Amino acid sequence: MPVVLIIIAVIAFLYLVFAVGPAIVAFNKVFEKKSDKPLEKLNISKTYFAPFEKDMRDAAARLEAKYEFKRVGITSFDGLPLYADYIDVGSDRTVACFHGYSAAPIINFCMPAEYFLSAGYNVLLIYQRGHSVSGGEYSALGLLEKYDVLSWVDYLDKQPVPQVVLYGISMGASTLAYASPDIKSEKVKALVIDCGYLSPYHQIYRDCVRRHLPGKLILPVINLFTKIKYKLDLKESTTEPLKHNKIPTFFLHGKADETVPYNDSEVNYSACASEKKLLLPEKLHHTLAFATGDSSVRAEVFDFLNRYIK
Numbered sequence: 001m002p003v004v005l006i007i008i009a010v011i012a013f014l015y016l017v018f019a020v021g022p023a024i025v026a027f028n029k030v031f032e033k034k035s036d037k038p039l040e041k042l043n044i045s046k047t048y049f050a051p052f053e054k055d056m057r058d059a060a061a062r063l064e065a066k067y068e069f070k071r072v073g074i075t076s077f078d079g080l081p082l083y084a085d086y087i088d089v090g091s092d093r094t095v096a097c098f099h100g101y102s103a104a105p106i107i108n109f110c111m112p113a114e115y116f117l118s119a120g121y122n123v124l125l126i127y128q129r130g131h132s133v134s135g136g137e138y139s140a141l142g143l144l145e146k147y148d149v150l151s152w153v154d155y156l157d158k159q160p161v162p163q164v165v166l167y168g169i170s171m172g173a174s175t176l177a178y179a180s181p182d183i184k185s186e187k188v189k190a191l192v193i194d195c196g197y198l199s200p201y202h203q204i205y206r207d208c209v210r211r212h213l214p215g216k217l218i219l220p221v222i223n224l225f226t227k228i229k230y231k232l233d234l235k236e237s238t239t240e241p242l243k244h245n246k247i248p249t250f251f252l253h254g255k256a257d258e259t260v261p262y263n264d265s266e267v268n269y270s271a272c273a274s275e276k277k278l279l280l281p282e283k284l285h286h287t288l289a290f291a292t293g294d295s296s297v298r299a300e301v302f303d304f305l306n307r308y309i310k
Contacts, residue, residue, distance in 0.1 A: 022218050023217075023219075023222050024225075026204070026213070027221075027225045027226070030141075030204060031226075033130050033131070033138060033139070034101075035132060036131065036132040039057055042107070048286065052292050055292070056110055059114050063106075067089070067117070068087070068088075069087060070086045070088060072084050072085075074152065074155050076129060076151055077147045078147075080136050081134065082127065082129060082134045082151065083127050083133045084124050084126040084127060084152070085105065085125040086124050086125075087113070087122060088122045091161070092163060093121050093162075093309055094122040094123070094124055094159070094161045094165070095116045095122070095164075095166075095167050096164060096165070096166050097109045097123065097124065097167050097169075098149070098173075099127075099128060099131070099171075099172050100172055101171035102131075103131075103169075103170070104127070104131065105126060108169045108170075108172070109167075111291035112290050115291075115298055119302055128148070128172065128175070129144065129148055138230070140230065140232060141171060142174040142178050142200065142238075143200065143232045143233075143234075143236060145172075145175040145178075146175055147179075148175075149176060150179060150183065153166075153183055157187060163189050163309050163310070165188075165190050165192065166191050166192070168191070168193055168194065168196065170259070170287055171197075172194075173195060173196030174197050174198075174200075176193055176196070177193055177241060178236075178238060179241070180241055180242060180244075180245035180274075181241045181245055182241075183247060190247065190250065190309070191248070191249040192249075192252060192290075192305075193268065194253070194289065195252070195253045195257055195262075195265065195289065196268060197264050198238055198239065198268065199234065199236060199238065201219060201235045203260065204219060204234065206260075238271075240271075242272040242273065243271050243273050244273060249277075250301055250304045251268060251269045251276065251277065251279070252281075253265035253266075253289065254280070254281055254283070254286070254288060254293070255280050255282050255283065255284065256283050256284055256285050262280050266278065277300075279297065279301075281297050284297075
């Protein structure tokens with residue numbers, strides 16, 4: 001066999017071993033349906049949630065003891081059953097909450113829900129597609145979930161509540177950014193985009209780096225698989241839709257976030273065309289700025305919302 005063919009064969013073999021193989025594993029792991037466990041059964045002792053574990057469990061227990069969770073459902077644009085838990089206290093305002101990747105509403109919003117209920121909001125805790133009780137065999141990292149936002153807005157349009165805030169955390173935040181220019185309901189008064197990433201491609205690359213995987217090698221392969229199987233481009237950025245957003249938007253991101261760097265929110269904020277505000281509190285980790293920051297963080301969020309919620 002000519003030397004050139006041997007070299008090509010060796011390169012192809014190495015590429016299969018170090019790029020295609022890991023890409024297949026990562027692709028399946030990223031897109032698989034996510035199940036969730038009750039908060040009390042989660043082991044978060046070695047995560048950045050650990051200092052707030054008792055606070056989170058206590059908040060979830062108080063919500064379940066004090067309020068009725070009404071399970072509601074809709075059908076997505078592509079025929080999936082989607083579900084949410086609605087805490088309806090008879091208010092004229094509702095906050096609809098979109099959780100993060102591989103999370104659940106009660107994990108991301110057990111503490112924020114209490115603050116919103118205390119501020120006089122009903123709370124809609126949405127299960128994203130590909131997660132828990134909602135349908136879908138995979139999570140689309142915000143790229144299809146953006147259409148689900150529009151379906152949930154349609155649902156809220158039919159409810160006797162004239163004022164709505166949409167609050168997204170992490171993947172949920174990016175989902176709202178993607179959806180923002182297409183939200184036409186006059187009921188939606190404001191968005192809260194909390195620690196959202198710029199694109200799934202950026203975020204998966206960071207996760208590869210944290211896991212000591214060759215992100216530069218495997219990400220193009222993962223994106224190729226995604227385009228072929230799901231007709232989605234992981235490089236689709238949140239900044240382009242935000243350039244056409246007309247809804248007042250509060251961007252929130254803790255500076256100690258090691259999962260999604262706060263610079264992503266700075267870029268999203270700069271791109272956003274609507275009335276807006278950016279808050280980057282110190283020493284607060286991923287998804288925890290609103291829930292665990294001092295009262296001034298929540299005061300700034302509610303002060304912004306109160307400009308548009310009457």
